[in-house]
Amino acid sequence: MSGGDFNSWQSVQAEVLRRINAREWKPGEFIPNEAELALKFNCARATVNRALRALAETGLLDRRRKAGTRVALNPVRKATLAIPVIRYEIEGKGQSYRHTVLSRKSAVPPSGIRARMRTEPGVKLTHLVTLHLADGKPYVFGDRWINPEAVPGIESADLTAKSANEWLVANVPFEGGDFSFSAMTAGPREAEILACKEGEGLFVIDRSTWNSTHVITSVRLTFAPGYRMHTEI
Amino acid sequence: MSGGDFNSWQSVQAEVLRRINAREWKPGEFIPNEAELALKFNCARATVNRALRALAETGLLDRRRKAGTRVALNPVRKATLAIPVIRYEIEGKGQSYRHTVLSRKSAVPPSGIRARMRTEPGVKLTHLVTLHLADGKPYVFGDRWINPEAVPGIESADLTAKSANEWLVANVPFEGGDFSFSAMTAGPREAEILACKEGEGLFVIDRSTWNSTHVITSVRLTFAPGYRMHTEI
């Protein structure tokens, strides 16, 4: 039994998946190496490589040089979720977008922010609070700190036309970011800004972005009740 | 100017990134096609392809056959987040894991669940409520519906040793899933189960998984206050 012809990396991938699902290759087990599979599937090793690499990226296979490829023991599924610019997210739903700057000043950040931003004690950062509205209703508000040293020009930037996020995305390249998602309980401040009741559960995204030399910005986005973030795999 | 030698896909990727960041190639603009870039970078087209494909996967480039490759106009950043099995998540933090089945029965689901599960009216599903504890304290509870038609053997499965999720992961291959993340306000039921106060904001994950023929299961995970999901790019 040669195993038939699998002359596209997708078909190879499908066959590998089938064998994993059918428990022909069990979790934790090594599967044959690329050369053998190429022979079995009657295709080039590069084709097998492409298929296995893609599966490894989804977390279903573990691969290591010399050691080989094994079926992941605990398949940690990886979902990719898109982080859109809020304006596009709102306009994408067919709603009108507007945003207002609630406050903007230069200030020494609290210690939590200072730690995130990796700045020295006493250094002032730009602090910006903005509200984004969908069809005139509060959608999310952002409490943002920006390191002006990493962003020359931010002091004089007009952040009423474009939101700070859009301005930054357009003007400051970044190399990495970290995101965390959580829930909080609306206090008086959140209730007032988002026009919701105190005590409601709110969805929160904390995000920092950096380049090779600085943490550029750190923002907390607090969404109005009912917000959902969605993804598929 | 030939542009020098870029003989690894990573170096090509880095150079493309640099040009995007330096605004040599502006958002929305088409960049030269693969053949031209290969010539400029003095490497094979396959190498350019690999580099550009990877950038397209992160959302920084838009590619279409015949049309070409352009710098994404609104760079929707894509974060990949790992969805672990709860036991591993808890044990990974060095805490002890335990779970209990609060209820298990066969019932006709409410219409919202029926829509998600795509079952006929009147069809009974397995309904399971479980609580996962970290160091003995409530961590998350799951309200889960399983389609027994898609999962032969679920009726007789022992779900006290392994949690339903672990059992399903180990026994039922799935092909796709959808996830949504939101926040809710703790009502009396959540407060009691999670041992928290009514009115606290709770993080919620709704997840469905399916194979080619059925929606296998649909679960709502409601986390105790303080939970955070984290990812980096």
Add this chain to the structure above:
DNA sequence: TTTGACTATAAGTATATACATATTAATCTG
């Protein structure tokens, strides 16, 4: 003006070959 066929083009992919690199396993040495 719309519809539909045609064509040129750019990405997408397959393949053979060759070499690079990480890492294990075997072997040698002090």
Add this chain to the structure above:
DNA sequence: CAGATTAATATGTATATACTTATAGTCAAA
């Protein structure tokens, strides 16, 4: 026998070449 050295090996990658496929653009027919 511990530690260093070396060989073997599986994945990782680069390249030239050839073919496939989706589709933007064009041009003509309805």
